[in-house]
Amino acid sequence: MCLAIPVRVVELRGESTAIVDLDGVRREISLALVDGVQVGDYVIVHVGYALSKLDADEAARTLALFAAAPRGQAA
Amino acid sequence: MKYIDEFRDGALARNLAASIAAEADPRRSYNLMEFCGGHTHAISRYGVGDLLPPPVRMIHGPGCPVCVLPIGRVDLAIGLALEQRAIVCTYGDCLRVPASNNLSLLKAKARGGDVRMIYSPADALKIAQAHPDREVVFFAIGFETTTPPTALVIKEAAHLGLANFTVLCNHVLTPAAITNILESPEVRQLGTLPLDGFIGPAHVSTIIGSGPYEFFAEEYRKPVVIAGFEPLDVMQAILMLVRQINEGRAEVENEFTRAVTREGNLKAQALVSEVFELRRSFEWRGLGQVPYSALRIRSAFAAFDAERRFQLETRSVADNKACECGAILRGVKHPRDCKVFGTVCTPENPIGSCMVSSEGACAAHYTYGRFKDAAIVVTPALTAAG
Numbered sequence: 001m002c003l004a005i006p007v008r009v010v011e012l013r014g015e016s017t018a019i020v021d022l023d024g025v026r027r028e029i030s031l032a033l034v035d036g037v038q039v040g041d042y043v044i045v046h047v048g049y050a051l052s053k054l055d056a057d058e059a060a061r062t063l064a065l066f067a068a069a070p071r072g073q074a075a
Numbered sequence: 076m077k078y079i080d081e082f083r084d085g086a087l088a089r090n091l092a093a094s095i096a097a098e099a100d101p102r103r104s105y106n107l108m109e110f111c112g113g114h115t116h117a118i119s120r121y122g123v124g125d126l127l128p129p130p131v132r133m134i135h136g137p138g139c140p141v142c143v144l145p146i147g148r149v150d151l152a153i154g155l156a157l158e159q160r161a162i163v164c165t166y167g168d169c170l171r172v173p174a175s176n177n178l179s180l181l182k183a184k185a186r187g188g189d190v191r192m193i194y195s196p197a198d199a200l201k202i203a204q205a206h207p208d209r210e211v212v213f214f215a216i217g218f219e220t221t222t223p224p225t226a227l228v229i230k231e232a233a234h235l236g237l238a239n240f241t242v243l244c245n246h247v248l249t250p251a252a253i254t255n256i257l258e259s260p261e262v263r264q265l266g267t268l269p270l271d272g273f274i275g276p277a278h279v280s281t282i283i284g285s286g287p288y289e290f291f292a293e294e295y296r297k298p299v300v301i302a303g304f305e306p307l308d309v310m311q312a313i314l315m316l317v318r319q320i321n322e323g324r325a326e327v328e329n330e331f332t333r334a335v336t337r338e339g340n341l342k343a344q345a346l347v348s349e350v351f352e353l354r355r356s357f358e359w360r361g362l363g364q365v366p367y368s369a370l371r372i373r374s375a376f377a378a379f380d381a382e383r384r385f386q387l388e389t390r391s392v393a394d395n396k397a398c399e400c401g402a403i404l405r406g407v408k409h410p411r412d413c414k415v416f417g418t419v420c421t422p423e424n425p426i427g428s429c430m431v432s433s434e435g436a437c438a439a440h441y442t443y444g445r446f447k448d449a450a451i452v453v454t455p456a457l458t459a460a461g
Contacts, residue, residue, distance in 0.1 A: 001140045001168055001432060002113050002220040002278040003304075006078040023076050030197065033223050033343045042078060044281060044334055047166075048195030049224045051343070052281040052334045054078060059333040066087040066307050070094040 004046035006054050009039055020045065078333075082305030083121070091310040092126040099317050105131045107316055108406055109274040110253060112139030112434025113304040119439035121306035123313075131313060134268070137252050137404040138276060140216045140245075141168045141432035143359040146392035148245050149174035152214040155243070156180070156188030159385060162206060164199035165214035167192045168432045173425055175392050180214075196228040203232070203240035212381045213242045220278040222246045222370065223343035226350040229372065229379045241381035244372055247357065249279050250287045251368035255359075257295050261407050268406055272316040274309065275301035277331050284339025288327045296325040303331040350376055358391055360428055361404030400427035403436050410440040411448050417441055 007029075011019040016032040020043070030049045031037050043050035099105060109115055115135045118124055124133060137143050149172050156163040163180065170181040170192060184190040189209075193199050196213055203211035215225045225242060232240045253273065261268040275288050280301045288299040298319035302312035312330045319326060329335055350373060357369030372380040381387065394400060398420070399413035410416050410429070420426035422438050429435035433442070 001217055004278045032227055046220055047224050048197055052340055055333045063081055070097045
């Protein structure tokens with residue numbers, strides 16, 4: 001039910017509408033719940049509404065955590 | 076796909092599994108509840124359970140809105156479709172939830188009710204605009220993730236002055252459900268449900284932020300790690316919980332920093348509080364009446380409240396006696412403990428709500444895990460010739 005997916009914004013239309021691309025599928029979504037979205041940003045979309053922007057730096061940091069050596073210094 | 080594939084990488088999963096195995100103390104147990112159905116689904120689908128060492132045990136929580144929707148509320152929607160002849164719009168997941176008299180919204184549709192599956196609440200609004208002569212009701216369910224879009228369409232309907240559009244609101248709140256579990260006799264007195272920590276919701280937290288969970292860490296001394304819905308997110312959160320427990324910490328940590336902040340989405344929160352207010356109590360399947368656990372439409376938007384327009388009253392209806400959904404939603408039982416699991420109750424013919432949605436504990440176990448429990452019987456080959 002809370003299924004939501006990261007999609008790339010490819011076009012802004014008006015104040016609070018955008019076209020997103022999901023692996024070649026284009027769809028119109030609402031940006032009414034988020035501010036400051038630019039073309040090229042990734043947003044998390046749920047039932048046709050962007051809930052939040054995806055932070056690329058934080059995503060890279062999390063991916064780096066996955067690759068940390070077992071029994072590492074992170075503990 | 077970017078931001079999905081990297082978070083499902085097998086080699087990284089094995090690396091995380093090695094870390095969890097190395098750091099989990101075999102002399103103790105780690106009983107971790109994943110609150111969300113989204114996590115339950117990811118754990119089952121990607122076999123995360125098989126990558127965990129014996130001391131780490133995952134318990135499914137009640138965070139599946141379809142699963143906790145009580146029969147009485149589905150009955151209201153069916154009544155609107157069959158008796159009031161309204162167009163009832165709802166998310167696909169709701170259509171097969173078993174209700175009274177062996178009905179569901181899907182069966183009500185088969186009996187001539189105008190029940191329509193929608194992807195977005197904006198679709199319900201379009202249907203209302205296209206049928207000004209008909210009453211159109213949006214049967215809204217969901218946790219905090221799904222509530223802001225409902226608030227938006229109610230405001231939009233008010234803006235457009237739509238006289239034939241109402242919402243039957245069943246939006247529920249995550250923190251109230253977590254409190255209910257922590258206060259349940261199984262956890263507090265009987266000790267039959269050991270709980271050492273929580274994996275916190277992904278998309279719910281994009282809206283409410285990580286702040287609301289701090290109470291559980293401080294008051295109940297339970298660590299919480301908010302995690303994304305991909306399998307590596309879940310495994311990283313398990314590792315972070317194991318570390319907190321090993322170090323005697325009970326804090327709120329955020330694994331899903333790429334989308335969740337401490338404050339959450341303030342714009343969405345403001346919108347929700349403008350349109351909705353707390354209900355004093357709401358019935359959850361499995362948990363019973365839970366105080367201040369759901370939202371209703373404020374009187375300023377009363378014209379769009381289906382409960383007011385059609386003067387609806389919710390009856391409490393008992394679940395099927397054989398169904399163990401209640402105990403499964405409280406984390407006390409596992410789907411395999413249910414007598415009707417996989418026999419009478421299947422995703423094609425669900426008896427209980429946990430078998431309906433793909434993120435329900437029973438549906439997830441049926442789809443991805445049911446053969447793991449089956450004993451392997453080796454039958455000698457009859458002849459060598461074939």
